[in-house]
Structures are given as structure tokens and as C-alpha cells.
Amino acid sequence: MKNGNVFISGASKGIGKIIAYYFAKNNYTVVGTSRQKFEFDNKLENLIPIQLDVTSRDDIKACFGDLKNRGLLPNILINNAGITSDQLFLRMKDSDWDNVINTNLNGVFNLSKIFTKNMVKNRNGRIINISSISGLMGNPGQVNYSSSKAALNGFTKSLAKELGSRNITVNSVAPGFIETDMTSYLDDSAKKDVIETIPLKRLGKPEDVAELVLFLASEEASYITGQTISIDGGLLMY
Numbered sequence: 001m002k003n004g005n006v007f008i009s010g011a012s013k014g015i016g017k018i019i020a021y022y023f024a025k026n027n028y029t030v031v032g033t034s035r036q037k038f039e040f041d042n043k044l045e046n047l048i049p050i051q052l053d054v055t056s057r058d059d060i061k062a063c064f065g066d067l068k069n070r071g072l073l074p075n076i077l078i079n080n081a082g083i084t085s086d087q088l089f090l091r092m093k094d095s096d097w098d099n100v101i102n103t104n105l106n107g108v109f110n111l112s113k114i115f116t117k118n119m120v121k122n123r124n125g126r127i128i129n130i131s132s133i134s135g136l137m138g139n140p141g142q143v144n145y146s147s148s149k150a151a152l153n154g155f156t157k158s159l160a161k162e163l164g165s166r167n168i169t170v171n172s173v174a175p176g177f178i179e180t181d182m183t184s185y186l187d188d189s190a191k192k193d194v195i196e197t198i199p200l201k202r203l204g205k206p207e208d209v210a211e212l213v214l215f216l217a218s219e220e221a222s223y224i225t226g227q228t229i230s231i232d233g234g235l236l237m238y
Contacts, residue, residue, distance in 0.1 A: 002046070006030045006217070007067075007074035009054050009111060010081030012038040014180035015130065018206035019078060020047060022214050031072055033063075033081070048072070054081045054107030064114050073118045076217045079108040080130040082148075086141045097144045104148035108155065116163065125168040126217045129156050130209075133176040133232050149174070153228045160226030169225035171216050176232025178204040199234030 006023045010016040011032025017040070020032045024044045032040065033052040040047045053059050067073050082104045085096040108129060119125030134142050135149025153172050160170035177183055177194050183203065186194065195201055212231055215221050230236055 003028045004076055005072050005074045006076040006078065007111070007115065008032045008078040008080055009052070009107065010034065010130075011040075011049070012036065015175065015178060015206045015209050016078075016080040017041075019080065019210045019213050022207075022210040023076075023217070026214065028076070029072065031067065031074065035081075054110055055102045057110055060110050060114055074115055075119060075122065075124055076126045076128070077111060077115050077119075078128045078130070078213060078217075079111060079152075081107050082130065082132075082145075084142070084145050086145065088141055089143045092144065100144040101148050104145070105151050105155070108152060112159065116159075116168070119168050120163070120166050123167045125163075125166075127159065127163075127168065127170040128213050128216050129170070129172040130213075131156075131172040131174040131228060133174050133230060133236055136174055136228070136230065137236050156228060157226045164225055169216070169222065171221075171225060172228040173209060173212055173216070174228050174230045174232070175209050176204060176230065176235045178206060178209060180206060197235060198232070202233065204231060204233055 003026065006028045008016055008020050008030060011020045012034035020030050021042055024030045024047045029046045031048045031050060033050050035053050037051045038049055040049055052063055083100055085100050087096055112127060129152050131152045132149040134146040135153055138146050156170050156172040163170060209231055212229065216224065
């Protein structure tokens with residue numbers, strides 16, 4: 001028996017791909033997206049890759065219609081798609097700002113707006129937004145990225161208050177330094193410096209994030225909503 005339908009944006013690599021595998025292995029039907037055409041390495045039949053630009057509302061509407069016809073509208077939405085375009089603020093191009101905000105924030109709005117209606121109708125749903133520790137503590141060279149993730153945390157709180165009475169929870173997960181393509185730019189020296197600032201003295205793994213997301217989607221987490229949960233090895237404590 002299937003547990004439900006999951007929609008994950010940005011599922012072709014990194015954290016998103018591991019989250020997709022975790023849900024598929026736990027008997028969910030998973031639709032994963034990427035801006036580029038892709039295939040999942042793991043050929044589980046309940047893993048469905050689709051090409052989708054989360055900044056295109058027309059593409060999202062077409063995707064919604066296709067999933068509705070196939071009986072795949074999600075009761076769990078995981079907004080993971082995100083990009084970086086790092087640059088010191090005084091050198092940051094307008095396009096660096098616009099592209100990051102359009103993907104990381106507007107993309108979440110676009111997907112949540114269209115999929116939430118079906119959740120409200122069914123009075124059941126989970127929305128889990130993948131934020132970042134950068135949205136909580138800031139990071140030099142990431143004014144655009146940090147702003148998008150900080151806004152996402154506010155989005156989470158407000159939407160949670162609106163949808164709670166419909167039995168829909170909305171939470172954010174804020175990873176710290178995780179071993180993905182987004183941290184691969186660190187050389188050994190920089191990585192060592194970063195690890196020294198983390199109480200657990202290691203970078204996180206995508207699996208660490210996936211475990212938390214899987215929990216937040218479960219019935220065991222039905223009384224948790226409006227929260228931004230850091231998963232950062234203790235990097236930020238407050």
C-alpha cells in the first residue's frame with residue numbers, strides 16, 4: 001500500500017535526490033523535478049523524473065494538469081529547488097539577485113500556490129521547505145541567497161498559520177554545511193576551517209537532511225508546524 005504522493009523540486013542531485021530516494025524506499029510515489037531533463041540513478045518504479053522550471057507558471061500549470069490526470073497530485077510538497085550566485089554585494093549584478101530570488105523564493109510560491117488547493121480540499125497535507133542556515137545567520141557574498149532563504153522562513157510561518165485549520169503543516173529545514181555540490185567549492189584548507197566552527201566537527205550528509213524531512217512528512221510530526229529546524233551540527237545555536 002502506497003503512503004502517498006510526494007512532489008520534490010530540484011531532485012536531480014544533492015539533497016533533493018537523496019530525499020527522493022528516501023521517500024521512494026518508504027513506499028511513497030515520488031515525482032522529482034529538475035530544470036534540465038534527467039533520470040534517477042535508482043530505477044525504482046515509484047520514482048518519476050520530470051523536467052520543470054519552477055520559475056515558469058505556465059509550465060507549472062501544465063505539470064499540474066498532467067499530474068491530476070495521472071492521479072499523482074501530491075499530499076506532500078517538498079520545495080527544494082535552489083540556486084546560488086555568490087558575489088560580494090557591491091559587485092553583485094542585477095541578474096545575480098533576480099535569478100536567485102526567482103528560483104529560491106518565487107519558485108516556492110509558484111508550486112505551493114497551485115498544489116495547496118488540492119491539500120485544502122482533502123484537508124490533509126505537508127509542505128516542507130528546504131531553507132538554509134544562511135537565511136538564519138547570513139553569509140558574506142550571499143546577500144541574494146541569504147535573503148531568499150530568510151524570506152522562505154517567513155513564508156513558512158505565515159502559511160502555517162493560514163493552513164493549520166485544514167490539517168496541513170508547513171515547516172522549513174535549514175541545513176548547514178552539507179557534503180553536496182554547493183559545498184564542493186571549498187578546498188581542503190577552507191573545509192578544515194569550516195569544520196572547526198561546527199561543534200560536531202564534521203560536515204553533514206544529505207542523508208541527515210533526508211531523515212528529518214521524512215519525519216516531518218510523517219504522522220508522528222502532525223503537531224509540528226510553522227517551524228524552521230536547523231540541521232547544522234550545532235553551528236547556530238540560539
